[in-house]
Amino acid sequence: MQLSDKYQPQEIEDKWYEYWIENKFFHSTPDSRQPYTIVIPPPNVTGMLHMGHMLNNTLQDVLVRRARQKGLNACWVPGTDHASIATEAKVVAKLASEGIQKKDLTREEFLRHAWEWKEKHGGIILKQLRKLGASCDWDRTCFTMDDTRTEGVLKVFCDLYEKGKIYRGVRMVHWDPKALTALSDEEVVYKESQGKLYYLRYMLEGSDRYLVVATTRPETILGDTAVCLNPKDPRYADIPENARVMVPLVGRSIPVIRDEYVDIEFGTGALKVTPAHDVNDYMLGEKYGLETIDIFNDNGTINDKVGLYVGMDRFECRRVIENDLQNAGLLEKVEAYTNNVGYSERTGVAIEPKLSMQWFMSMKEISKPATKAVLEDVIKFVPEKYKNTYRHWMENIKDWCISRQLWWGQRIPAYYLPKGGYVVAPTSEEALRLAREKSGNPNLALSDLRQDEDVLDTWFSSWLWPISVFDGIRNPDNEEIKYYYPTNDLVTGPDIIFFWVARMIMAGYEYRQLPPFRNVYFTGIVRDKLGRKMSKQLGNSPDPLELIKQYGADGVRVAMMLCTSAGNDLMFDEALCEQGRNFGNKIWNAFRLVSGWQVDKTKPQPEECRKAVEWFTHKLNRAALEMNANFDSYRLSDALKTMYSLFWDDFSAWYLEIIKPQYQCPIDGRTLEETKNFFEKLMELMHPFMPFITEEIWHAIRERGEKQTIVLARQMEAEQIDVTLLERFTLLEEVVTNIRNIRKQNNIPQRESLRLKLISDENYPEEFESILLKIGNLSSIERVSQGETLDQGFIVKTTQYFVPQSQSVDKEKLRAELEADLKYQEGFLRSVMAKLTNERFVNGAPKAVVDKEYAKKSDSEAKIAALREQLEALK
RNA sequence: GGGAGUUUAGCUCAGCUGGUUUAGAGCAUCUGCCUUACAAGCAGAGGGUCGGGGGUUCGAAUCCCUCAACUCCCACCA
Secondary structure, rough: OOOOOOOOOOHHHHHHHHHHOOOOOOOEEEOOOOOOEEEOOEOOOOOOHHHHHHHHHHHHHHHHHHHHOOOOOEEEEEEEEEEEHHHHHHHHHHHHHHHOOOHHHHHHHHHHHHHHHHHOOHHHHHHHHEEEEEEEEOHOOEEEOOHHHHHHHHHHHHHHOOOOOOOOEEEOOOOOOOOEEEEHHHHHEEEEEEEEEEEEEEOOOOOOOEEEEEEEOHHHHHHEEEEEEEOOOHOOOOOOOEEEEEOOOOOOOOEEEEOOOOOOOOOOOOOEEOOOOHHHHHHHHHHHHHOOOOOOOOOEEEEEOOOOOOOOOOHHHHHHHHHHHOOOOOEEEEEEEEEEEEOOOOOEHHHHHHHHEEEEOOOOOHHHHHHHHHHHHEEEEOOOOOOHHHHHHHHOOOEOOOOOOOOOOOOOOEEOOOOOOEEOOOOOOHHHHHHHHHHHOOOOOOOHHHHEEOOEHHHHHHOOOOHHHHOOOOOOOOOHHHHHHOOEEEEHHHHHHHHHHHHHHHHHHHHHOOEEEEEEEEEEEEEEEEOEOOOOOOOOOOOOHHHHHHHHHHHHHHHHHHEEEEEEEEEEEHHHHHHHHHHHHHHHHHHHHHOOEEOOOOOOHHHHHHHHHHHHHHHHHHHHHHEEEHOOOOOOOHHHHHHHHHHHHHHHHHHHHOOOOOOOOOOOOOHHHHHHHHHHHHHHHHHOOOHHHHEEEEEEEEHOOOOHHHOOOOOOOOOOOOOHHHHHHHHHHHHHHHHHHHHHHOOOOOOOEEEEEEOOOOOOOOOHHHHHHHHHOEEEEEOOOOOOOOOEEEEOEEEEEEEOOOOOOOOHHHHHHHHHHHHHHHHHHHHHHHHHHHHHHHHOOHHHHHHHHHHHHHHHHHHHHHHHHHHHHHH
């Protein structure tokens, strides 16, 4: 078999993915095994894979694949989110490009277009995930708006309504004038914006005096219904109790009220009150029974309530009004001002606070068990710091605005009766029954009822995800939900901790009395190597599929894993993909080496091979243990690094070099067998990180029956580890390194053998002498009592070694090196002695620590003595 | 305004409950090698007063205080 000396991932990745799918290795059904479940954070149905998804899904896949190999019944449920507002915006834009306006369509027509769009673009992202190697159970793919999930959502809505937890009412909400819908608090992002502070004159009625009011939004004067002063403000002490002022330009007379809410320090200490367009003003309006004048149309233009600036956009109006105020002499001054303005998370336009009729969900009660679960670690957050963030939000939770003035989504199952009032029911039939009952009119027809026009917030379906994917809302007693729920790990970004994580926990306790998952692993944000967020505008976001094409899925996965640690942002650098690809190549070539060996089964196992096998057995066991510990504490990057260095440094650079037979000589059967065994175990341990190459090699290294797969291969259980053996081997490594250094310093090629002399003591790893002879390419190892003039010496721990030189060595250089070493050792010894001569240390520190210091002291002294001897010999 | 986090080698980060050296890794750099698995490689080397200052301790990168810089979250005084 001729194997390329470069690993070509593209040639094997698709092949194995198909193999896995065909054989349903990722498919899970309940059985007697313990389950391990992850539900995917559903990406937007029409979205494209970006680097955040790559990170997030690589992590999930690593966790799932490892669980599967540990013999658990692993189930990773994939799916997509209908992403109400985002998808509707895309469909509206697409229609607009075809000259179709949404307002010209009926709801049914629009939804037809939307579903068409979904069928065409939906699920691309799930196909992309396969390229990454994601081992999802695709048979279970769900959509937040498919029939099952929708039924569940409606059932929950009705249930919460009946429990009195969902109510309808007029409230001040965040209004998105572009998407024409209300938003929840969480969908608003505040950004610092450069604005102006306008000082306006409000003339006092029946007087020449005026009050100066500072505002950032002069256009809202159209809706002013009062001016408010602080009662303690001495500047306004002489303003009469029942004073009234004229709204500039508008000429409306409004009262001057007094409330301590007003900050004396800010602006002029006088506040204009616009109850329809500011949350705080709204509260003042409630308190003082002020009139509420809504001056905006839904799209942010001025309506005809006041009769001025009608139809003008709010920002245009601001400019024009500034000019008009100026001309009317009502503008005192304008200052530059930086303030925080809320923007719609989805459409990016400035939010307009708006008074409107919406559906809300009371959160106070439902949040209680959810708060407790996290604080008491029933659900563990990794990293823990997010517990604080979570607690703070939960303890100050506000009611959730769940209605959206959109069409793409689950329509609110409330039906209005012709003569007022409404009923809530999961189906129109049920609604009709209730309506007849409520109205006392048995002849009421379905056509008499009018269903609420609004749909539900997308998160009102995704908060049920861990339950609804197992149909646990509609059929709470089904086998699947009982088996898979609670799920194990959730991997997601901290940016949706409130949107999604917190609400899922609430739903979990409300509908299953159990948490939805046991652990939440929060990833960081993927940034570029300069630390900037990835964005389309900057063009700094690589195309994940392009990366996979170039470096292989395994390579990109390794790149993601190398730079991630829970909760910390990661600086992604394409160089990491290169490193990942190179690692794959390294594995590939190690395999080429081993697979190319001829075997002679009659040949006895050489001593150095026997010792190497013994050593690597322990090395492998220790790494496996370390990796387990890393996984247990979600240090996934460290888990990979452990395997990376085990394979590259210990297995390739040491083990394979030791057992490698002479050119064109066969290897003995036993060593080959044990080496294949190691290789196989290494592949199994690394499989969660690099699923494709490990499967390829796992099959190539041994005869495998049909339908066998590394995906289901049980990972080795780590055994007893001989720590002393491993430590003594590092002494050997140091000796070899020193010999290599001497070769390099004296330009002695590796193929030229050397003699080695040593003054043997307990720190000479003589049990590995056969290895030393081979790796050092030594012709002999001789025990002596001292070195000679022509020898170049070195010391490992306390043992002195000498390499006889044919020609004279650079004594000055040698002496300088030995002296530097001596200086370091003396300094070190001093620091040890400082402790040991300190009575408080000797008496105060634990015995083990003190003993360690004594050991350091004697080692150091021995080494110093050896160094002095060698320096003496140099003279 | 409130809170959280970060600061260790040129870069990215480990360093977990204070004691394995006078601080580690990977990448990058430098030197020598196309040695028969791998130049996507091998062998070796250099590089840090652990953000500044103070304190606790026999002992501090690690604990406490303080200052500084950066990042994020929450709140939203017009």
